[in-house]
Amino acid sequence: MNCFKLPIGLCNEIEGLIRKFWWGQKGDKRKIHWVRWEELCKPKSEGGMGFKDLALFNDALLAKQAWRLLHNTNSLFYKVFKSKFFPNCSIMEATECHSGSYAWRSILVGRVVLKEGMRWRVGSGAKIKAWSDPWLPSEFLPYVTSPPARGFEDVTVSSLINQDPVSWNMPLLHDLFHSRDISLIKSIPLSNIAVEDKLFWPFTPSGLYSVKSGYHFLCKAQSLDDHSYQLDSDGIWKKVWGLAVQL
Structure with missing residues (x-):
């Protein structure tokens, strides 16, 4: 996931296995999924369980590689990819070519995240x-x-x-x-x-991209598109998770 864009179908299959394990499904014996997967993927501070949306997490990881090509210009990684895929411009102006490797096309997916957030x-x-x-x-x-x-x-x-x-x-x-x-x-x-x-990158104090901040940015952007993002201004969920309870 750090180097290649996984097919959506594969991400869905892996998430399906996680859901089955979480709800205690055994074999073909199905159990009720009481909460939508999208709700479970929300951070705990927003009422979810903090599970990863694998497709978005994949994009956030790939954005880290695009960030390296934008800033780490002395690395071997940068020198090889620049000479082959964007010799006369920066990674932000590079175009997808038909001869590009799948790794390069995957990095361009991560570049989209940077363009949206930087x-x-x-x-x-x-x-x-x-x-x-x-x-x-x-x-x-x-x-x-x-x-x-x-x-x-x-x-x-x-x-x-x-x-x-x-x-x-x-x-x-x-x-x-x-x-x-x-x-x-x-x-x-x-x-x-x-x-x-x-x-x-405006979502970290240092201004440097991190996978964590990139993933949270993508989740918020998707939630706003779905009109389901709610700001926990009172910190109620932090108080709930901070309760000292015994089972």
């Missing part, structure tokens, strides 16, 4: 395209939602920044963006020192 940290803004790159500080909607004005489709974030002193160009922001985008842009701090724009 964010740009604004420095000078020169590398960030205002309308097509994820740079707003929003967990699941980091893209500008305002329609691009004519002639501004390909502008970079640097065009929105005053240089003396360094600050957001508020009149231009109000001309180009809706209130939601303006509010998020204003919350981004700017540096008076020349700093390069940088891609980072």
Whole structure:
């Protein structure tokens, strides 16, 4: 799972064996599954049992390999794959080729996870395209939602920044963006020192990708798509699991 994208059918078969073991099924004698598998796969803090959705976990593992190809540029792994599959660009711009190995195609699946979760940290803004790159500080909607004005489709974030002193160009922001985008842009701090724009993973304190954070990101994204994600703002499930009970 760390190197290859497993077929969905295989993931379902393995999960089926886990369900049978959990509910105590023996042979062909079926027992009632009292709770949906999707509910059991939720974290304990959300009322589940913390079982893994294997397809999503597989994607999170593959994203780690894509992250290595993006940042560990001195490794043999990077040098071999770059020379063969993306010699003239980065892993993020690489395209799938018909001669690519199954390992390469699997890594591209992991790259999708990075594209959905990674964010740009604004420095000078020169590398960030205002309308097509994820740079707003929003967990699941980091893209500008305002329609691009004519002639501004390909502008970079640097065009929105005053240089003396360094600050957001508020009149231009109000001309180009809706209130939601303006509010998020204003919350981004700017540096008076020349700093390069940088891609980072916003779901860890260090900004570095981890399989755990990637899996939780995919689970939340899927839950939002299914309209079933609920925030445990009172921490009730943590209190339940923390009860000292005896059976």
